[in-house]
Amino acid sequence: MKKISVLLSIIMLLSLVLAACGPSETPAPVEEPVVEEPVVEEPELVVEPEPVEEPEEVEEPEPVEEAPPFEGVTVDFWHVYSDAPGAALQALVDEFNDVNPYGITVNALDQGRYGDVEDKVNAGIQSGDLPDVVMAYTNALADWYSVGFIADLNPYIGDPDYGLTADQLADLYPHLKEAGSTPDGAWIAYPMTQSANVLVYNFTWAEELGFATPPTTSAELKDLVCTAAAENDARGGDFAGTGGIVYFPNATNWLHWLYAFGGNELNEAHDAYDFTSQEAIDTTMFILDLKNEGCAWQTESYPNPEQGQRKALITMSSTAGAPYYAAAFEEENNDDVWGWIAAPGPDGKLAVNAFQQMLGVVPSTPQREMASWLFVKWLTSPEIQARWIVASGYYGTQYSTEALMADYATENPVWASGVELAAIGPSEPQTFPAWSSVRRTLNDFAAELYNATSQAEVEETLARLTQAANDLVEELQ
Amino acid sequence: MDKMRKKTYSFSVSTRKKILTYTILFIGAFISLIPFVWMISTSLMSLGEALGTAFFPSSLNFQNYAEAWRRAQFSEYFINSILITLITLSGEVTFSVFAAYAFARMEFPGRDLIFSIMLSTIMIPAMVLIIPNFLTVTWLGRIGPIPWINNWPALTIPYMGSIFSIFLLKQFFAQVPNELFDAAQIDGAGHLRFLFQVVLPLSKAPLMVILVLSFIGTWNSLAWPMLVTNTPDWRPISVGLMNFVDEAGQLINLTMAGAFITIIPILIIYFFTQRQFTDSIARSGLKG
Numbered sequence: 001m002k003k004i005s006v007l008l009s010i011i012m013l014l015s016l017v018l019a020a021c022g023p024s025e026t027p028a029p030v031e032e033p034v035v036e037e038p039v040v041e042e043p044e045l046v047v048e049p050e051p052v053e054e055p056e057e058v059e060e061p062e063p064v065e066e067a068p069p070f071e072g073v074t075v076d077f078w079h080v081y082s083d084a085p086g087a088a089l090q091a092l093v094d095e096f097n098d099v100n101p102y103g104i105t106v107n108a109l110d111q112g113r114y115g116d117v118e119d120k121v122n123a124g125i126q127s128g129d130l131p132d133v134v135m136a137y138t139n140a141l142a143d144w145y146s147v148g149f150i151a152d153l154n155p156y157i158g159d160p161d162y163g164l165t166a167d168q169l170a171d172l173y174p175h176l177k178e179a180g181s182t183p184d185g186a187w188i189a190y191p192m193t194q195s196a197n198v199l200v201y202n203f204t205w206a207e208e209l210g211f212a213t214p215p216t217t218s219a220e221l222k223d224l225v226c227t228a229a230a231e232n233d234a235r236g237g238d239f240a241g242t243g244g245i246v247y248f249p250n251a252t253n254w255l256h257w258l259y260a261f262g263g264n265e266l267n268e269a270h271d272a273y274d275f276t277s278q279e280a281i282d283t284t285m286f287i288l289d290l291k292n293e294g295c296a297w298q299t300e301s302y303p304n305p306e307q308g309q310r311k312a313l314i315t316m317s318s319t320a321g322a323p324y325y326a327a328a329f330e331e332e333n334n335d336d337v338w339g340w341i342a343a344p345g346p347d348g349k350l351a352v353n354a355f356q357q358m359l360g361v362v363p364s365t366p367q368r369e370m371a372s373w374l375f376v377k378w379l380t381s382p383e384i385q386a387r388w389i390v391a392s393g394y395y396g397t398q399y400s401t402e403a404l405m406a407d408y409a410t411e412n413p414v415w416a417s418g419v420e421l422a423a424i425g426p427s428e429p430q431t432f433p434a435w436s437s438v439r440r441t442l443n444d445f446a447a448e449l450y451n452a453t454s455q456a457e458v459e460e461t462l463a464r465l466t467q468a469a470n471d472l473v474e475e476l477q
Numbered sequence: 478m479d480k481m482r483k484k485t486y487s488f489s490v491s492t493r494k495k496i497l498t499y500t501i502l503f504i505g506a507f508i509s510l511i512p513f514v515w516m517i518s519t520s521l522m523s524l525g526e527a528l529g530t531a532f533f534p535s536s537l538n539f540q541n542y543a544e545a546w547r548r549a550q551f552s553e554y555f556i557n558s559i560l561i562t563l564i565t566l567s568g569e570v571t572f573s574v575f576a577a578y579a580f581a582r583m584e585f586p587g588r589d590l591i592f593s594i595m596l597s598t599i600m601i602p603a604m605v606l607i608i609p610n611f612l613t614v615t616w617l618g619r620i621g622p623i624p625w626i627n628n629w630p631a632l633t634i635p636y637m638g639s640i641f642s643i644f645l646l647k648q649f650f651a652q653v654p655n656e657l658f659d660a661a662q663i664d665g666a667g668h669l670r671f672l673f674q675v676v677l678p679l680s681k682a683p684l685m686v687i688l689v690l691s692f693i694g695t696w697n698s699l700a701w702p703m704l705v706t707n708t709p710d711w712r713p714i715s716v717g718l719m720n721f722v723d724e725a726g727q728l729i730n731l732t733m734a735g736a737f738i739t740i741i742p743i744l745i746i747y748f749f750t751q752r753q754f755t756d757s758i759a760r761s762g763l764k765g
Contacts, residue, residue: 083548083720109707112719116703123608123704127615129626195724302726305529321725324528331525 071103073371076131078111078120081392086110088391096378104371106133114140125149130362132372138180138189138430139439141360145188145431151363152186156373164377171382171398175425179356182431183270189358189431190376193385193394194422197252197353199245199343200307200315200325204336209313214341217348218260218286221245221314226295228313233294242311244295246303247287249450251442252353253316255428258283259351260343265429265438265469273438273469275462282346284449284458291450304328307338318355319418322393326414339417342424354425357394395422434472441468520545520733527730538730545734549717550709558696558714559742561632565695566688568637573687577646578672582658592647595640604700610635611704631705632713636695642687649683650676685753692746696739714739 081089093108109131111117118140124130130149134141144150157163169177172191180189201214209228215221225244232243247253258264263279266272290296299306303315308328317325319340329338342350359379361372378384385396386404395418396402402419409416429435445465452458488496519527520541522534546552579585580592614635618625625631653676661671677684699715706712718735721728747754 110709111707112703112716113722114724119607119700119704123611126608127612129615302528305525308525318725320723324524324726327524328528329525331523331529 069102069367070371070374072105073103073368074105074107075133075368075372075375077106077108077133077135077375078117078131079108079135080111080114080117082110085392088388092379092384092388096375100374100378102371102374104374106375121149132362132364132368133376134360134362135192136189136358136360138356138358138427139436141189141358142182142431143436144360145182145186146433149362150188150360151369152188153190153361153373153376154185154187156361156370157187157190159370159373162370162374162377168398171400173397173399173423173425175354175427176356176397179354179425179427179430180358183433189356189360190380191356191397192359192376192380193357193389193392194397195318195320195355195357195394196340196418196421196425197256197316197318197355198340198418198421200317200321200338201341202307202310202313202336202338204338205310205313215344216350217344218346221344222286222290222293222295225290225313226293229293229295229297232311239311241294242297242306243313244297245290245314245316246299246306246312247290247296247316247450248298248303249287249446251439251446254283254287254442254446254449256316256343256351256353257287259353259426260345260349261286262345262347262349264426266432273432273466273473275466275469276459280462281455281458284452284462285455286346287450288452288458305331308332308334310334310336319395319415319422320393322414337413339414340421341417342421350421350424351426352421352424354422354427356397356427395419397422399423434469434476437472438469441465441472516733516736519730520737522730524728524730527733541730541734542738545721545731546738548731549714549720549735551714551717551735551738553709554712554714554717557709557711561629561702561711561713562692562695564629564633565636566691568633569639569642569691570684570687572637573639573642573646574672574677574684576643577650578668578676580643581647581650582653582676583668596644599640599644607701607704610701614705626705627707627711629711632702632711635701636691636698639687639691642691645683645686646680649680653679682753682756685750689746689750689754693743696743 077093079086079089090108093106097105111120114137117134117136121130121134121136121140121144125144125147136144141150145152157169173194176191176194177187180191181187203214205228206214206224209224209231211220211224211227215224229242229244232239233241255265258280261279261283263277263283265275267274287296297312299312302321302324303312303317304321304324305328306312307315307325308330309332325338329336342352344350359376361369361376363369364372379388380397382396382398382400382404385398385401386408388394389396389401389405390408393415395415396405402423405419409419428439442465445461445468448461449458452461515532518533521537521539522531522541523536523538526534580588614625614631618628618631621630623630625634657675658671661675666674696713697715698713699719702711702713702716709716718732718739721732721735
């Protein structure tokens with residue numbers, strides 16, 4: 001009995017002692033042991049003295065008597081990378097802090113996943129604790145822009161001293177400015193890298209089936225996947241009913257095909273959602289045709305194992321899923337050559353559904369905002385982007401980065417198969433009002449469309465989807 | 478032969494009830510254990526195998542544990558979790574004991590009303606409180622002598638006031654016979670001495686329940702620690718598990734290895750306190 005009393009007294013005393021000795025634990029954000037992790041690529045990233053040229057270029061036109069206007073400015077940068085990519089990003093930030101001629105210091109802070117960043121920014125909007133640069137998906141940046149917590153980058157991108165030149169702007173993939181801009185023209189999301197929803201394609205198996213090159217039209221694709229399905233049906237057993245394309249009906253995959261069929265989510269005036277276009281109907285009917293012919297099927301979970309087992313010739317995935325596919329092929333001791341291709345439309349149009357890892361600048365003072373932009377500009381410059389791609393496995397955002405990736409592409413053929421796709425896009429209209437909500441609704445409707453039994457039902461479902469989407473916009477206004 | 482046949486089929490009613498009971502319990506235990514077995518099994522698979530449908534690994538990849546430990550930075554986060562849990566438990570036990578004693582054994586105006594209001598806060602979903610709590614700790618950090626955000630106060634103090642713990646202890650404290658208090662008073666004891674020398678020694682079981690439940694809650698918390706920390710300085714072990722999740726999927730084998738590592742302390746605590754824990758649950762009439 002006495003023991004309990006003594007134990008409780010100790011616990012209470014402990015709490016008081018701990019409460020008294022708190023101040024020594026103040027955060028010291030930058031020099032985290034993350035940098036010391038034994039990551040393979042990291043030391044190379046830190047040690048390379050290559051970017052010395054850039055600061056010299058920027059420094060030259062600065063008048064001597066003008067004090068650097070950003071001296072002492074500290075920029076907080078919230079991102080989503082931990083583990084090896086986190087260490088590589090930290091190394092780049094350290095390098096920026098060392099070499100930037102402006103005296104800007106960046107604190108890079110890993111804030112968890114994209115959802116965590118969104119929670120933290122939403123809380124920070126209430127409390128005032130916000131970073132200067134935040135990594136997020138475009139729809140989140142658009143939401144924050146609509147309430148005044150993300151800055152329009154146009155003045156900084158167009159700044160004659162610190163902005164982008166006409167050549168640099170032209171170097172950016174065509175779909176990216178639109179992807180990061182609001183309907184009223186504000187450029188709120190600047191792309192750091194890209195990933196994309198693509199078709200995962202088994203080149204070896206397709207060749208064995210008599211298709212030497214990837215399909216260039218939707219008709220060719222149907223022919224191919226139906227041939228694969230027929231082969232697996234003939235094998236029987238576990239393979240019966242497999243072999244074609246694994247299609248999971250959700251917003252990402254349906255939109256991917258819609259883009260290939262030349263459609264999009266908006267009306268001609270681009271002022272409202274419209275899913276009733278002929279392209280949307282044709283897209284859905286094409287998918288239903290594949291399903292009804294037994295050439296499209298579904299797996300219970302991610303289809304990586306099925307593709308590794310040759311139960312699927314084509315699946316749909318993010319390019320970020322490469323390690324999972326590699327593991328699945330390795331698990332089956334399958335040496336087939338596989339990689340990414342774009343979805344082909346009926347007239348040969350190729351499309352992927354591209355996603356960008358976007359950077360947004362939080363409004364503060366013009367000086368801080370410009371300092372933030374200068375960091376964003378440096379981080380997304382071709383040389384730095386190329387090094388970041390090596391560490392992260394993402395795709396670039398500009399043509400000149402591609403030229404710097406030749407060695408990496410040779411060593412990583414799967415990654416290389418996606419380089420051209422990253423340039424074609426397009427991307428979802430994430431800056432259009434209510435897109436997050438519309439996307440969730442579209443997920444439900446995609447499943448409904450996949451179960452439709454006639455074109456009339458498809459048209460009726462698409463009309464309801466359009467109505468629901470525009471109702472969501474109205475709710476916001 | 479007749480005798481033997483008779484013996485074979487002559488289960489008494491109570492025996493049959495026992496067989497039925499144990500069968501149901503066995504099925505229940507089996508179902509409860511499946512996720513646990515699956516976790517351990519998956520933690521020993523290669524990634525390719527874990528992505529498939531296999532239930533047992535074809536070969537045992539114990540190196541997953543070492544890799545999970547390294548990649549999730551567990552050596553750092555483990556210490557943080559221990560500190561956070563220790564501080565939270567200390568505070569929660571302290572405040573709960575005093576509050577419960579006051580509600581159970583002291584008379585003061587509005588006692589029942591205050592207790593009812595406090596009890597009603599259990600109905601508020603935790604997610605609803607996240608932003609208000611965040612604003613509160615931010616404000617306290619600004620006016621106080623030490624920073625709260627990215628520091629132990631924001632991670633621990635909001636969890637020190639647990640109405641569930643107060644409620645549980647109050648129920649036990651109220652059962653202590655008044656005669657004991659009268660006798661203690663005659664011996665010159667006040668409330669504090671009575672609490673420490675009589676009430677608490679009699680309440681070992683509910684205290685253990687509080688310790689175990691709070692330990693599990695604090696050890697596993699994720700959303701709040703992510704919100705109030707900006708650097709790994711004070712992030713708990715559950716944050717490390719997120720290192721295995723990316724936008725395209727999850728390194729499921731490493732996640733399960735990491736998950737097993739994180740629950741080891743919970744298993745140890747439960748192993749040492751299970752008798753008091755089950756005893757207390759039985760006496761309090763709580764149901765899971």
